[in-house]
Amino acid sequence: MAGTTSAEQQLLLIHPIGVGLSSRFWDRFGACWQSGNNTAELLTPDLLGCGTAPCPARPLTPEEWAEPLIHLLRERNNGPAVLVSQGASLPIALAVAAKAPEMVSALVAISPPAWLVLKQEFPQRRARWLWRLLFGGLIGNLFYRYARRRKFLDAFSRKNLFAQPEAVDQEWLEMLNQGSRAMDTRWAVYSFLAGFWRRDWEPLLTGLKIPVQIIFGTKATGIGSSKNWDDLNERLSTYKEQLPNASISTIPGRNVLPYESTEECVNSVREWLAAL
Template identity: 60%
Template sequence: MKAERLLLIHPIGVGLSSRFWDRFITCWRASDNTTALLAPDLLGCGGSEHPNQQLAPEDWAAHLIDLLKEHNNAPAVLVSQGASLPIALAVLETAPELVSGLVAISPPSWRILEEPFPKMQSQLLWRLLFQGPIGSLFYRYARRRAFLKSFSINNLFANHKDVDSEWLDTLGQEAANMTTRWATFSFLAGFWRRNWTKQWQDIKQPIWLLFGLKATGIGRSKNWDDAQERIHAYAQQLPNAVSASIDGRNVLPYESTDACVTQLQSWLLHQETASSRFKPQFDPASRL
């Protein structure tokens, strides 16, 4: 399969960084070693800078846009995971010329993407909870291996046996730096939550959606949509988007890696065949 570069946008949370894509990249390279795979750490995560400030999708997007410009301004297919989707939408809104397609893996509920979160509530959470000693204690608690395992089983993986040592070790290592908490707290405070309907409507590039057949919302709310409701909602709102479903829940590039890679490569090949949109790239696959 020949495709142009992919920009992999990892999710944000305790211990999450570009290492989320390690299995995906390894699997991809087994069948394609020519496509450029860009997997940067988002601002506040992994080896990136960790500013003590509120971060919104535009902040994360700005660094990704700079990265794409550094690579000869060549357009990329944005590949978002979970609730990092608004970051991809922010890149599209600001620099559509740098984007040739949008892939949303395990996208959040459509309701989450169209219902804004009260700004005052976000500010209160940030000032009164996350910036104080309670926030520090919470992060120390949340990065414990026992909590990470429980959360992953209850919210992320379809099969609890897939919550393995590699996953837990990586999260623990990445969360050891306490300054990574600011990105996580920005996400938990809801600074990414707003009505993204207009951004969706303005997209001219091809869109591909991948859902887990056991997809759920994060948390204990009884109002979360199930997988079929989510798939139906996106089909209604984005009739021109192509979608697929595979076994898994909410972290498909990690828990269902082979199927995730195969499905995405198939869609890209179809796009190339149908419209010649994707031109060959001979850059070596890279991880930043």
């Protein structure tokens, strides 16, 4: 069910899941948004297992991440929201739209996964095996301590997230450092890494009856095992073929556009919403 969109529309920003990531990911985007003539309200909750949200010590799914977001929208009772997802948090937005379509007026997907990643089923038996034997025990505890080290976060960000290595600044690293101090935040990260979000999301995405905007970075790449599927031109072509009615564009940057290319990202979303 499509809602109405206007300059007064509220935006629900869904942050990515990773070591140290939380709603603070949107700080730059929010500051830039509020500095302009943007009257739409930004909602920036922490997802389960991240930031100040509860951190259940069990595998989490997109539907479980979606539930508190739906509760927030219903509790506020301010009408439908534009969902703005970053990276592989797109399935969480799709879960919100599927479970509470009356609460969603439009979708903005920033740096979504390659289409093949988005639609390919990941064996849930393997996900449970990874959780039980790798992530849920001592190995998982030790690995998280290693992964939250500043040196690792710096190297990973330069290699996988930012177009310009020098854009990996102290603000970014300190945000990740603070966000990963609580060891319980590993459960959300490991739920993601184990693949509990990986299933065929194509029917939900192509079946949307609301306006959709897709934004890619001009230097977009895949991360980890998906890198062989992430040629930008192929990704653009596939998304345009699968979502012929969506607005699909590129802006400078790589994989964390709201942080790396904040002004361009804000302007792209703002102008698209204004044209609806």
